[in-house]
Amino acid sequence: MPGFSHMRTDSGPPLYAALDLGTNNCRLLVATPLTRGFRVIDSFSRMVRLGEGLATTGRLCEAAMERALDAIALCAERLARRPAHRLRAVATEACRKASNGEGFLARVRETTGIDFEVIGPREEAELAVESCASLLAGPEHRALLFDIGGGSTELAWLRARRPGEAPSEVIGYASVPLGVVTLAERWGERAFTVEGFGAMVEDAVAAFRPFxxxxxxxxxxxxxxxxxxGTSGTVTTLAGVALGLPRYSRALIDGHTLSGAEADGALAALCAMGRPGLLEHPCVGPGRVEFVLPGCAVFAAMRRLWPAARVTVADRGLREGMLIRLMRADRRRHSGRPYRPRALPAARPPAA
Known part of the structure; x- marks a missing residue:
């Protein structure tokens, strides 16, 4: 099967596609550019739990690879129906860490024709900043951007911009090897107990303190x-609880800012539900119940270390950042100006 990286449409505006294979989810976004931003044409998201067992074995297990491959095959079918002018497909923490990650992606390429690029933590942080650029304008002079993933949590410390000013400047970033999948596997049912939750919070506090x-x-x-x-499913769930939504709504949540007290109240409410309440909650459900409290523990650790007065919630991430970069590169290319993405500063090693 041929690769998708340079497929083009014959009529209409060009389509751009971004595919993100993470530790927990496989996500596709197809969009066409507008004067500002883009219009989404198609989207797909499936929980594949690619990182299942990775923390203990160092390898991707066969069941997880099959789940991910099935999801990627569905993405390939969608891309065949809507050929993209440009596609970028990236894999993150699970494929970075797994000893068989490269072999799995070769299998994906042979089976579906989609060629994944394994990106590092630095670029993950860059893409998260790119996707949230429009949310960074505000009265604050600093912002801490975070993405609680399946296998890691990305942090970017920013000098925020005010309306009309230059883009935000990244002061520093870190990828902390702590995510909802790693915590869920480590703590299991204990995550639903007061003692277990408290221990997860302490783990996360210790992991973030060097930053x-x-x-x-x-x-x-x-x-x-x-x-x-925050750009993670954890904070979008917290926002849904804080707003009392009868079902999840991206339109109501993306870009919404919670006060610190509202965020803390939603966190306490989720923690008090227990497994039965989380299973029934319309913003959680059975597919995500195992990962909600581990994500909440990571967020609780951030609130302990960094009790900011406001928390902005972003239902966006790597896919949006990739699309923005692809479209900007084409605009620069057509205008004759070279495209140079803004790089983050070199990461400083965490304290021992």
Whole structure:
């Protein structure tokens, strides 16, 4: 089967596609550019749990690879129906860490024709910043952007922009090897107990503290003017609970800003539901029940270290960042100007 990287449409505006294979989910987004931003033509998301068992074996298990391959095959079918002018497909933490990750992606390429690129933590952070650029304008002079993933949590410490100013400047970033899948597998049913949840929070606090010691984010928050921006399923779920939504609505959640008290209240409400309540909640459901409290524990650790007055919720991530970059590169190419993506500064190693 031929690759998809340079397929073109014969009529109408060009289509761009971004495919993100993470530790927990496989997500596709197809869009066409507008004067500002883009219009979504098609989207797909499926929980594949590619990182199942990875923390203990160091390998992707066969069942997880089959789930991911099935989802990618569905994405390939969608792309065949809507051929894209440009496609970028990336794999993240699970394929980075697994000893058989490269072999699995070769199998994907042979089976579906989609050629995945394994990106590093630095580019993950860059793409998250890219996708949330429009949310960064505000009264605060600093922002901490975070993405609680399946196998890792990405952090980016930003000098925020005000309306009309230049784009935000990234001061520092880190990829912390702690995510909802790793915590769920480590703690199992204990995650639903008060003691287990508290232990998960302590794990996360210890993992994030070196980043705080480097950048003194807690001190900045104490002086005011810092906002948290979250791009993960954990924070979108918290927002759905805080807003009392009868079902999840991206239109109501993406870009919504919670006060610190609202975020903390939603966190407490989720923790109090227990497994039965989480199973029945319209913003959670059976597919995600195992991962909600581990994600909440990571968020609780952030709130302990970084109790900012506001938390902005973003239902966007790597796919949106990839699309923005692809479209911008084409605009620059057509205008004759070279495209140079803004790079993050070199990461400083965490404290021992």
């Amino acid at each position: 705080d010691e480097i950048h003194r984010i807690g001190d900045e928050i104490g002086r005011g003017g810092v906002r948290l921006i």
